[in-house]
Amino acid sequence: MRRLRSQAAFIAAAVVAGGIALASPAVADPDAGAFRQLVGVGSDTTQDVLNALAGDTVNGTSYSTTAVKSANGAGIASYDAIEPGTGSTTSSITTRSGGPSFLRPNGSGNGRLALSEALTGDKYPTSAGVSISGQVDFARSSGGPSVSGTALTYIPMARDAVGVAVKGSALDTLTADQLHDIYSGTLTTVNGQTVHPKIPQAGSGTRKFFLAAIGLTDATLSPNVTTVQENQANAALTEDGALVPFSVGSWIAQINGVSPDYSKTAAAAGGHLASVQLPGDTGGATSPVTTVNGKLAPVTAYYDNSTFGRDVYNVVPSRAIDTNSIFFDKDLYDVFVTSGSHTAELASDAAEAVIAKFGFVNESYNGSISQAKHAKVGGLEESGVDASVPGAPTVKTTVGDASLKLSWTAPAATALPVTDYRITLTDADGGVVAIKDVAATTTSYSFTGLTNGTYTATVTANNLNGTGAAATWTGAVKYTSKTAATTATTAYGKTPKVAVTVTGSHGVKPTGKVTVKDGSTVLGTGTLDASGKVTIGLSNHLKVATHSLSVSYPGTSSLNASSTTVSLKITKASASVSTSAPTSVSHTAKAKVTVKVTATGTTPTGTVRIYQGTKVIATGTLSGGKVVVTLPKLAKGKHTLHAFYVGSSTVNSKTGANFTITSK
Template sequence: MRKTAAKLLTVAALATSLVTVVSGAAVADPAAGVTPAAQDIVGVGSDTTQAVLNQFSADYNASLGSGSTLPHLYSWDATGGSPITTKTGATSITRPNGSGAGIAALNANTSATVDFARSSRDPQSTDPNTFDFVAYATDAVSWAAQNGGHAPANLTTQNLKDIFNCNVTTWNQIDPSLSTNTIKPFLPQANSGTRAFFLKTLGVTTINSCVTQGVQENQGSDAALNDPDALVPYSVAHYIGQVYYSRGSGNDVQGPLTIRSIDGVAPVDTTNKVITDAFAGTNYARSVYNVLRHAEFVATDTHGTALQAIFGTNGWICTNSTATADLQSFGFLPLPAGACGSTIHS
């Protein structure tokens, strides 16, 4: 699924559709003074996909028309004030930060509080077996480091595995021409889907003492990362949105970081401002999902109908041209018809 999207969606189509997209960051959380209604569809979770879901919310709700009584779509960011009351009548919950926390919140609450979880990772064996992971776009994960720092332009998969296993601790162990300084690998906080995907792809199972944990994913503004020896996994789509489409603001910016190649494959086509076809064909490409309770997603009641209207194969995200343009302007590759809205049952 991940690789097919990159092959079927041409660069020319991307460039054409992006002409109509207005740059700028989407509003975070429901707009000030707006409390979602009890019937509305509300999500939490992944940092990587929070911004595009905010844009989806604005555009989907506008598509319903002024005064519509149909369920609207809302999404709460991974970070911000906590606790949050997600909708009218909901139980207040600690704001879920990351894919894992969003999935846990979906499991711990009913649709009176949370309807879906944003996830940038695949299902795991520890996830409840009552959930559907509904795919809608392709992303990829590479690594980023300070512009002008000691990190090279490219690292191999084995280099990265050695670094995050703490088996290689200085740059000159990779290449004698590089600095003798100690490498400073960073990982996002424990619930991050980007972290989980990156470590799984590398085959790293134990986090050793040389790795600093806990940074917020995809935030190059973190002062700890403004270090010539730091490196951190980074969503390629999120980076493209930040750098080329002004889709970041506040802390959600690339800061001094630039994204780098893996195994000699560049992640970003800087001319067309998309994930490269070559990188989308590697193991570092991933689908991103909205996670739903299976029984609710297949139900024929009002709630199930609303979920299908947004997330389903024939739903707004998968068929509406505005949704496609939204995805592209946030750096994601839309999935082709039939793949978008497909489910993996956890």
């Protein structure tokens, strides 16, 4: 909707004629000693609507019945940019019971600075100030971030616009080019009227936004431009030709008597919002405001314009609204965040009715934390802060029964210390299985109850500046198998056996082969039967000793590998000794005795002795398990003899049965 100067003047006159009282600013800070959980500071533009949403009295109207609170009952404490009642910009506030008193943050930039230093614990507003660690929870901001990063999230609350409050009919209609030239100092008269440009104080979000909209910066702003407190027309529009950027929402709320009055005296003297030729719009200049039932109201075309329309934000620590973070603040989340099925308390019908009353336009993205839906992210707004984020931790992994354990060592130190670690587990399709945030003192975490599959785990170290580089592991997670084995003591020459049983967790039946090794030597393999069992026969010529065998199962696509050790004792074989000898021999002849030594599974070797009583009378060496021993000449008479097998490294010794030879 278009509105030219004559209409704007009519609106201002109508408001004054309507008898709206020129109220002095009402106290809007929380009552002294009435500390609330969610402390906000910063923007002058949104302070009054936040005060109302906090349930305080604003310009004589109590908003206690529409106070916004979290599900746990936590309320908002919104502190004005300047001291209510006095207008002082040098007063202090105390936001927590027993907390420090610190300079009242004046404007969006200072509000974001205070929030940043409440996180870092540094002094506000300079090193000569006081530490305000934990004293601020959110910042009111009429503009986006000025520092890149992710430490802060800018949550849109509503739509505002920046207009130009002017005095004098010569400035009824302005263009962006004229505004550029006026504020750069190259244009000093408009329609024959000398211009007197004013600009809000340093740190003002309106100042920053307006300069960007007309293509200037603080560096290119004319030094002749006078600085004033933002959104206060009475102090700015003191002469014809005066002009100052102004929040349209604040102008509407003040002129309608909703917000404390800093502008109606100027409006009664002819001050008004100029119509602006919006860039890209060839249909004529657009007034930021119209009148509805005798009250000012926003012109949506002006608010929607990408040059002069703007979102206004509540700025919060990103980690405080991250539901997976150990720093998650449920109360802050309840009040400010709309995500999925969760609706911000500030986006309730009652809250949006209050927002509209203060001259803002409600949008569907109230409370959004998605950058695709008007949210923004930025870094800590504190000079001299090292913006480095941590490097990647050094990670080790242990795969268990449907589980994964990650342990890590901290990365190299950064200027801002590690505050926490974020562990994320995704499946083979990239779907997030789990996210866990743990304190900086924690160095391990386990995921349990996983199904079979390939997973990717990442571990990041985080500090206040944001998320560091990720350490990544990708691998298979399976169920556990358990391998058990038994053996029996076995004599050399007999086949030793290893009875193996493999079981799988979660009811999974193991399949495949198992392998038995002695050191690095494979002794045997076997295939599991349907019950997960197999008996593996080994070589019957294992060294006589106690062997420590390893039994390993390689696993399957569903089961992890497993192994066990089992002791196998190999003893010497038992020998049998038989003899064949003549029953009589001439005393002049030498008798020959055949001795045969046998053992199961092996052919004994070694020495055989022939004894008469305890005296060895002859020896022989086995060949092929037998030997023919020639005896010495025996004296006449009957001789009782026996053979004795000495034994070997693999066969036990053995004494043969007695035999008799008669020497004649």
